[in-house]
Amino acid sequence: MKLINREVDYAARALVFMARANKPTVPVAQMQETVGAAGPFLRKIMQKLHRAGVLQAVKGKGGGFALARAPENIRLSDLISALQGPLRLNDCVVRRKLCRDHEACALRRRMEGIEARLLAEIATVTVKDLI
Amino acid sequence: MKLINREVDYAARALVFMARANKPTVPVAQMQETVGAAGPFLRKIMQKLHRAGVLQAVKGKGGGFALARAPENIRLSDLISALQGPLRLNDCVVRRKLCRDHEACALRRRMEGIEARLLAEIATVTVKDLI
DNA sequence: ATTGAATGATACTTTTTAGGTATCATTCAA
DNA sequence: TTGAATGATACCTAAAAAGTATCATTCAAT
Numbered sequence: 001m002k003l004i005n006r007e008v009d010y011a012a013r014a015l016v017f018m019a020r021a022n023k024p025t026v027p028v029a030q031m032q033e034t035v036g037a038a039g040p041f042l043r044k045i046m047q048k049l050h051r052a053g054v055l056q057a058v059k060g061k062g063g064g065f066a067l068a069r070a071p072e073n074i075r076l077s078d079l080i081s082a083l084q085g086p087l088r089l090n091d092c093v094v095r096r097k098l099c100r101d102h103e104a105c106a107l108r109r110r111m112e113g114i115e116a117r118l119l120a121e122i123a124t125v126t127v128k129d130l131i
Numbered sequence: 132m133k134l135i136n137r138e139v140d141y142a143a144r145a146l147v148f149m150a151r152a153n154k155p156t157v158p159v160a161q162m163q164e165t166v167g168a169a170g171p172f173l174r175k176i177m178q179k180l181h182r183a184g185v186l187q188a189v190k191g192k193g194g195g196f197a198l199a200r201a202p203e204n205i206r207l208s209d210l211i212s213a214l215q216g217p218l219r220l221n222d223c224v225v226r227r228k229l230c231r232d233h234e235a236c237a238l239r240r241r242m243e244g245i246e247a248r249l250l251a252e253i254a255t256v257t258v259k260d261l262i
Numbered sequence: 263a264t265t266g267a268a269t270g271a272t273a274c275t276t277t278t279t280a281g282g283t284a285t286c287a288t289t290c291a292a
Numbered sequence: 293t294t295g296a297a298t299g300a301t302a303c304c305t306a307a308a309a310a311g312t313a314t315c316a317t318t319c320a321a322t
Contacts, residue, residue, distance in 0.1 A: 003134070003220040004242065006310070012238050027268060041311055047270065060319025061267045076241075089134040106261040107143050110207075111135065114252050121245050130237045137281070158297060172282055178299065191290025192296045 007045050007083045010037045012076070014046065015054075015127045019071045025056075025064035045083065052082035071128035077119060089115045134253075138176050138214045141168045143207070145177065146185075146258045150202045156187075156195035176214065183213035202259035208250060220246045 013035045018026045028046060032039045046065050049055045054074060056066045067074060080087065089111050144166045149157045159177060163170045177196050180186045185205060187197045198205060211218065220242050 004238075009238065016237075025268095029268085038311070040313075043269075044271095044311090050269085057269060058319090059267095059269045059317070061265095062320060063268045063318085065269085076238075106147075107135075107140070107207075107256075110256050110260065114249070114256075117252070118245070118249055121248070125238075125241050125245075129241065156297095160297085169282070171284075174298075175282085181298085188298060189290090190288070190296095190298045192294095193291060194289080194297045196298085 003087070004080070005084060007048075008076075008079050010035050010042060011045050011049060011079050011083060012127070012130060014042065015049075015067065015071070015074060015079075016130050018065065018067055019127055019131055025058050025062075025066045027064035030064070049079070049082055052078070054078055054082060067127070071131065072126050074127040075123050076125040077123040080122065087115060087119055089118070134218070135211070136215060137168075138179075139207075139210050141166055141173060142176050142180060142210050142214060143258070143261060145173065146180075146198065146202070146205060146210075147261050149196065149198055150258055150262055156189045156193075156197045158195035161195070180210070180213055183209070185209055185213060198258070202262065203257045205258040206254045207256040208254040211253065218246060218250055220249070 014031050014037075017031045017034050021030075028039055028043045032042050035042060037045070046055060046057075050057045050065065054068055056068045058064060058066070145162050145168075148162050148165050152161075159170055159174045163173050166173060168176070177186060177188075181188045181196065185199055187199045189195060189197070
């Protein structure tokens, strides 16, 4: 698992675009060029963020997406968890129920602390910071 | 790119096994069962670590691999860079020469700082810590 | 009502990467 | 000379990421 995959990258740009647009809603068709993603793909990303509560959505003519909260309250970690699921630095075999020995667990324990601190750092980056 | 993929996981266990074995060299055939990786795959991993200078190798009968340095001087970051190449938290489109806008760069800059601190943390974990 | 612009949901395909195998060459101790 | 070991490398397979396609639903404007 990559920490920041392309979906998150596109999402970050799209949200920055929306924050700047200063309009009640922005349709995907208006952001796709700036974001650099194909329309259908970007739509799928926006839909996931809507389900995760990061965006509001308005259907029908004149509709589009809007930030559900102020830019400073949307964190990079929100995007990552919505689009990539939980962070796992060590895709250790433990989690696959295959690992029986102790070494891997020692590694996992070390990684868990590192992972927690990384997550905390990522939670300090907001959409506002990227504008 | 995962931070710790299976190669690194296997490598960590193999090196711990070697550190414990307390023998001049350990052939792959003797570690594969404990490590839990198939022989040829594990050999390939060991060969990469040898090329990276993490291991010594002795060919021929009675040969095998040995740690090139003391366990406390082999860092998790050594394994990661030998087996996965440079760390990239943000596989940003910038690096693919596709990104032209500023938002992604803001994201990249933020990530670079986080990345550096993560790397520093990973460099504090050594094989000795995992024994 | 009808139309067209928008999202909702979801199935499908393609591309890339990770994971793993196979094979032959080389070295070296017994 | 043999067999146990690594060196190098080509190849294959499986899984995940990235992207496309399609149809349903909603809603403002006419």
